[in-house]
Amino acid sequence: MKRFTSFRADFTASLVVFLVAVPLCVGVAVASGVPAELGLVTGVVGGLLTGLLPGSSLQVSGPAAGLTVLVFEAVKEYGLGTLGALVLAAGLLQLVMGALKLGRWFRAISVAVVQGMLAGIGLVLIAGQLYALTDAKAPGSGLANIGGFPGLVTSTAGSQDALAALAIGAGTIAVLVLWPRWRPAARVLPAPLAAVALATTAVWALDMPVARVQVSGLLDAIQPPGLDDLGRLGSVGVLGTVLAFALIASAESLFSAAAVDRLHDGPKTDYDKELMAQGAGNAVCGVLGALPMTAVIVRSAANVQAGAKTKASRVLHGVWLLVFAAAFPAALGVVPVAALAGVLVHAGCKLIPVRAMGPLWREHRGEAVVLLVTAIAIVTVNMFEGVLIGLLMAVAKTAWETSHVHLEIDVPDDTAEPVLVRAVGNATFLRLPKILDQLETLPADRDVELDLSGLRHLDHACGSALTNWAEQHRRSAREVELVS
Numbered sequence: 001m002k003r004f005t006s007f008r009a010d011f012t013a014s015l016v017v018f019l020v021a022v023p024l025c026v027g028v029a030v031a032s033g034v035p036a037e038l039g040l041v042t043g044v045v046g047g048l049l050t051g052l053l054p055g056s057s058l059q060v061s062g063p064a065a066g067l068t069v070l071v072f073e074a075v076k077e078y079g080l081g082t083l084g085a086l087v088l089a090a091g092l093l094q095l096v097m098g099a100l101k102l103g104r105w106f107r108a109i110s111v112a113v114v115q116g117m118l119a120g121i122g123l124v125l126i127a128g129q130l131y132a133l134t135d136a137k138a139p140g141s142g143l144a145n146i147g148g149f150p151g152l153v154t155s156t157a158g159s160q161d162a163l164a165a166l167a168i169g170a171g172t173i174a175v176l177v178l179w180p181r182w183r184p185a186a187r188v189l190p191a192p193l194a195a196v197a198l199a200t201t202a203v204w205a206l207d208m209p210v211a212r213v214q215v216s217g218l219l220d221a222i223q224p225p226g227l228d229d230l231g232r233l234g235s236v237g238v239l240g241t242v243l244a245f246a247l248i249a250s251a252e253s254l255f256s257a258a259a260v261d262r263l264h265d266g267p268k269t270d271y272d273k274e275l276m277a278q279g280a281g282n283a284v285c286g287v288l289g290a291l292p293m294t295a296v297i298v299r300s301a302a303n304v305q306a307g308a309k310t311k312a313s314r315v316l317h318g319v320w321l322l323v324f325a326a327a328f329p330a331a332l333g334v335v336p337v338a339a340l341a342g343v344l345v346h347a348g349c350k351l352i353p354v355r356a357m358g359p360l361w362r363e364h365r366g367e368a369v370v371l372l373v374t375a376i377a378i379v380t381v382n383m384f385e386g387v388l389i390g391l392l393m394a395v396a397k398t399a400w401e402t403s404h405v406h407l408e409i410d411v412p413d414d415t416a417e418p419v420l421v422r423a424v425g426n427a428t429f430l431r432l433p434k435i436l437d438q439l440e441t442l443p444a445d446r447d448v449e450l451d452l453s454g455l456r457h458l459d460h461a462c463g464s465a466l467t468n469w470a471e472q473h474r475r476s477a478r479e480v481e482l483v484s
Contacts (some may be wrong), residue, residue, distance in 0.1 A: 006309040010344050013308035016190060017060055020302045023192040023319060024347070026332060027340035028063040031129060032071040034080060034206030036213050036332050037221035039063045040325040041290040047318015050281035051294065051311055055274030057267050059174060059260040059300035060255075060314045061281055063291040066117075066252050067245070069124045069142075071291060074241050076140070081289070082232055084225035088286025089233055090245035094279025097250065103271035110394035112360075112367040115353050116374025117248065117387050122351030123379050125344060132161040133169035133342035135211045140380040165210040165338040172199045172342030177346040190302065192343055195248065196247055199339035199398070213340070215333040218325050221239045223289040230321045245282075248387065253278045253295035260297070263304045298347070403428040407438045411446075418447035424454040429461035439469055448473060 023042050029039030039062075039215040046061030075083055097103065127145040134156045138149045175195035180186045183195070203210055232238050257269040272311040281293050303313055324331075353360075353371070361368040374390030381389070405425035412419070418443055427435065437474075442448060450470065452458060 008312035009307045011316060013303050013306035013313040016306040017299050017303045017308075017317040018301055018320035019193045020190040021042070021060070021062055021317060022324065023340065023343050024065075024296070024298065025063055025321070026335065027343045027347075028065055028068055029291060030213060030337060030340050031065075031068045031132070031344050032063075032438050034071070034074045034083065034291065035216050035221040035246065037216065037218045037329065038290045038324060038430075040321055041222060041288055042285050042293050044318050044322045044325065045281050045284050045288070045290065046293045047314055047316075047321060049284055049318075050277045051314035051318055053277035054270065054282060055272070055277040056257045056295065057262060057311050058264055058267040058304055058308055059257055059274075059295045059297075060303050060317065061253070061278065061293045062299060064161070064249075064252060064294040064296045065125055065344060065351065066121050066294060067225050067292050068295060068344070069101070069121055069128070069249065070241070070244055071127070076233065078237070078238065078241075081193065081223060081225060082229045082238070083291075084223065084286045084289035085229040085233055086238065086242055087282050087290070087292045088225065088230075089242040090249065090292060091279045091282030091284070091286055093242065093246040093251055095276055096279075097272075097371045098187070098272050098276030098279055101272045102438045103250075103273075103275035104252050106271065106275075108223075110367075110370060110398075112364075112370040113374050113387065113390040113394050114251060115356070116371040116390050117251075117378065118351040119353060119371065120375035120378025120386055123347040123375060125351070127379075129341040129348065133166055133338050133345065134159075135165040135338060136162065146379075161209045164208045165336070166281060168199050168203060168210055168336050169338035169342040169345070171202070172339045173197065173346050175199075175326070176343065176346045180419045181334035196335060196339045196343065199342070200335050203336045203339075204334065206461065208336075210353065211337045213332045213335045213337060214276050215329055218329055224287055225289060238425060244387070249276055249278065249282065249292055249294045256295040256297045256300060260295075260304060263301060266309070290421060366401065370394050370397055394457065399428070400430055402426060403430045405431045405435060407435065409438070409442070411443070415446065419443065420448045420451070422451040422454055426457040427452075427455050427462040428457065428459045432462055434464055435462065436465060439466075444473075 023038035023483065026036045027039075029036045042166045043062040050061045060298070071375065074086055078086070080348060110306070124142040124145075129144055130149070131145065131152060134152065136155065138145050156166060164435045172195045175198055176191050179191040179194050202208070233242065249257040254271055257271065257274055261268045285291065285293055306313075308314075338352065357368065357371075360371070370390060373393050374386060377389040378386030403421060403426045405427045408422040408424065410420040421439070421442070423435070450466065
């Protein structure tokens with residue numbers, strides 16, 4: 001009886017996740033510049049394969065908005081055929097990292113860097129999808145898209161077709177925002193599916209002149225990488241993209257796992273096994289020429305909230321996606337592109353931690369700076385280099401914060417007694433200017449006893465500088481005693 005109750009809960013949850021996943025899978029694929037069916041292929045693999053593997057019991061995998069920008073740039077630069085090779089290599093790298101038990105180390109990545117990464121992705125995603133809202137073609141990179149906004153506004157205002165597409169996209173966003181507030185309806189139909197269904201119905205009923213999703217058929221869309229595509233993995237640029245795929249997908253998946261674990265009381269995630277499950281899924285997606293996958297917090301949260309008990313719910317959601325992709329591919333051809341753009345603009349906005357910025361700035365200003373620098377770097381440079389800049393900023397901030405050093409100075413009234421100076425903390429080159437400034441304020445005509453026994457760490461630069469200062473002080477015919 002208990003097993004039947006659990007299966008019934010998982011069955012119901014799988015339908016909810018399926019309804020949430022369909023518009024997101026298609027929308028991410030279209031935004032990534034690949035056939036819509038490839039998004040569904042990744043969703044199917046995420047359900048049927050990754051869903052069966054150990055790791056996290058309730059989080060759901062599939063194509064994610066967080067990798068859209070990187071995939072779009074990769075397809076634009078290397079071609080659709082090479083995408084499969086990139087994803088395959090990234091999956092194999094994830095498998096190796098999982099086998100080496102590196103999964104737990106992803107929890108050591110600064111949360112500010114991850115939030116900045118997601119915020120930067122959200123900004124670039126929004127900037128690109130604002131063009132799709134009007135059935136226009138985006139110029140390309142994040143800065144180019146932002147710079148083209150004045151021209152986009154002008155061209156949209158002068159085109160009835162563009163205004164019609166904008167109305168559909170804006171209406172989709174409005175439904176996404178308002179639908180969850182209508183709780184009885186939201187419990188029956190997820191907001192993304194409701195928004196896309198209403199937009200599609202409006203376009204059909206009013207016969208609006210807007211672009212629809214291009215459908216090529218599931219089998220036609222699957223294009224495994226060839227030998228030439230695999231051969232391109234030797235170039236430095238391609239290897240950098242593979243590394244970016246693997247690291248960003250792994251970080252997003254494992255941070256999602258941590259968030260999902262807080263939503264339920266069941267078994268918690270084994271990070272190394274989850275990393276291997278994600279790697280296996282991406283390896284298969286690469287062989288099929290599909291999009292890379294990550295664990296997706298939107299679908300995972302929907303799975304938990306719908307009452308899922310075991311991994312059966314995410315496996316069943318993959319079954320429903322496969323049935324839909326195989327039996328009803330033509331249904332995608334009536335979906336307006338502007339509606340999917342609206343879904344992704346809404347998803348991009350949710351990636352930006354607007355509400356968290358105020359408290360973060362007040363309580364942890366350094367973390368807020370790291371978040372902002374990471375996001376801006378991703379928008380202005382690119383994804384991979386932006387994340388590296390964020391990581392370097394986080395390391396520098398941590399080094400600065402941990403290198404606190406304090407000089408306790410005691411100047412006796414008796415001029416015959418030495419000035420007592422005791423250093424406490426971590427003396428590194430980052431704090432060297434402060435240390436020397438304080439030492440130079442000591443009376444030049446008094447002996448000094450410099451006690452370094454209170455230092456937890458003294459690096460070479462500080463040690464050399466203190467020795468040099470002592471020599472200079474001795475030249476003024478005064479004694480300096482170093483106590484370590």
